[in-house]
Amino acid sequence: MSNTSEGPALKIDGTYDSLSAYPFPDSSGSLPSALPPKGSFSKSTSKSTPSGNTHRNDQPLDDAIVVSDAGETTPLLSSTLSLLPKALPESDSSSQVDHDPPFLNGISAARFQLIFAMVLLIFFLSCFDGTIMSSSHPVITSYFGSSNSASWMSTAFLLTSTMFQPLVGRLSDGVGRKVPFILTTFVFALGTLGCAIAPDLISFIVARAVCGVGAGGCLTLGSIIISDMVPISRRGVYQSLINMNYGIASALGAALGGWMADVLGWRWEFGIQVPPVLVIVVLMYIVIPDDIGRDNTGDTLMDVVRGFDWEGSFYLTISIVSFVLSFSLGGNIFPWSHPIVLLSMAIFIITFVLFLLAEARALRPIMPLRIITTKPHMNLIFSNTCAAVIVNAVWFNVPLYFQAVVLTSATESGMNLVAPIIVSSISGMITGVGVQITKSTKWPLVLGSCLLLIGTTMICFLDRSFSRLMSILILLPTSFGQGFHFPGTFMAILNENEQRDQAVVTSTLILWRSIGQVFGVASSSLVLQNALSFFLERNVQGPMRESIIELVRTNVEAVAHLEAPYLEQVIYSYDAALKMAFVMTAVAAAGSLVLVWPLELKPLRFREPTVCMRVSEEEV
Secondary structure (H helix, E strand, O other): OOOEOOOOEEOOOOOEEEOOOOOOOOOOOOOOOOOOOOOOOOOOOEEEOOOOOEEEOOOOOOOOOOOOOEOOOOOOHHHOOOOEEEEOOOOOOHHHHHHOOOOOOOOOHHHHHHHHHHHHHHHHHHHHHHHHHHHHHHHHHHHHOOHHHHHHHHHHHHHHHHHHHHHHHHHHHHHOOHHHHHHHHHHHHHHHHHHHHOOOHHHHHHHHHHHHHHHHHHHHHHHHHHHHHOOHHHHHHHHHHHHHHHHHHHHHHHHHHHHHHHHOOOHHHHHOOHHHHHHHHHHHHHHOOOOOOOOOOOOOHHHHHHHOOHHHHHHHHHHHHHHHHHHHHEOOOEOOOOHHHHHHHHHHHHHHHHHHHHHHHOOOOOOOHHHHHOOOHHHHHHHHHHHHHHHHHHHHHHHHHHHHOOOOOHHHHHHOOHHHHHHHHHHHHHHHHHHHHHOOOOHHHHHHHHHHHHHHHHHOOOOOOOOHHHHHHHHHHHHHHHHHHHHHHHHHHHHOOOHHHHHHHHHHHHHHHHHHHHHHHHHHHHHHHHHHHHHHHHHOOOOOHHHHHHHHHHOHHHHHHOOOOHHHHHHHHHHHHHHHHHHHHHHHHHHHHHHHOOOOOOOOOOOOOEEEEOOOOOOO
């Protein structure tokens, strides 16, 4: 009998179509005349391996392994290595983490450390940029005489970052992460420089929009690059470092933002960011591999461009712009019955429906509908959206509360945010390490949502008679909740998906988180400005009534310089209006808790290597 080298034919689902060409020698070393009939190894067959694990033939076969030649001259079965591809099943055993490679895609430890440092630096600057805006936006809008347009500075930034995040995430699957990451970082530098030299409010808002394009791409691609390099089972430690980095950046931004605005001038807040961002661009060009994250499909750049979901991207962009315009203009710049407001709402509804239809038929959608329509992804994403609404609404309006109601300076209001930000960083670190130890991703979501509900309820009862320490303590539960919820959601949704889906899942999560941020600022400003108009009209009395109302709506810093009885009237109006905005955040916190409470999530999974198995006589 001649030697046979033909291996078994494999089906797409990983089962053996036929074993008729697979020769197994018997105990004497000769090939049997009759082989196991077709289908002897069914999909439900389980085999025990020497390691104590179980091999199931229904496991997907990702890597084809050539079966070695076997002939009738082979002396013993023990010397015949029949190599079968085998994916070990998932297990909760903590020892399995040792099977994970330290870093994926052939990244060395030294290169990973350099890339991770660059990602942390750009995350630091992006977060620093956001928190200095929170603490100093009353100063900037008062400088331009447009305090009632404060929301546009944050809205422009969030609007463009929201639009571009899913686009760069999906595009990077085709062209790789390096080029988009470097380009968006450079755009962030240009936008920051534009903020520093803006001559008027319109120019500043445009520069903030450019900043949003860059920052959105940086944050999305930075997170995706880390997912490309680090298996989910080891992500907890690095997520803790990211959370600590966010905390330090936020604390410095809050502490220095108000101080720089008062002492050096607000333009320096942006100018000092430009040189380090440009240095990061150069370093990233050197250390990031050219092919990291690129699909191994052999597609050219033109193939990637032609296959990109342009239709979905267009409808998503128009719908987000219309959504933000309707909520930013309505009740603030124009009445709700104004044609521009009504038209914006109509365009938003129509284009969002068209976006969903486009995603349903797209080959490579920028936001696969299964992610937002099936559990647990749907619950995780929309719970995180609610948390983003809460966090942005609270931290956008709390500095305004301290400056317009408590009458503190921009420096002091910024310093009041330092302790809450540090607390958020600490809880974020606890989340990263705790998830890796407990193997559970649900507890930070439930705990975070509960703390957000408790914290926002407490903020509704802030009173200007409270001491500074008491006011800061009231802010802490919300900060704790933020630190548990955001990284907990991120790790949970990554754990629910395969490695190949990390980019699109990450960009989708960040997209909806950004939508929550936009809605948090826009809706809280909507509530605030409408309530403020109502309370000012009702409470401010006197011969200078009209001029006082106009002044305090456009210049927050003017409140502290008012004389009696206008001072008390305006403070009471701002206090009542801000409480209305804070009540909205408590409602969003309740929604977040309802979404995560019933979830059943997988335990932290481990990426097992594909191994080869020696077939014994008993298995045949």
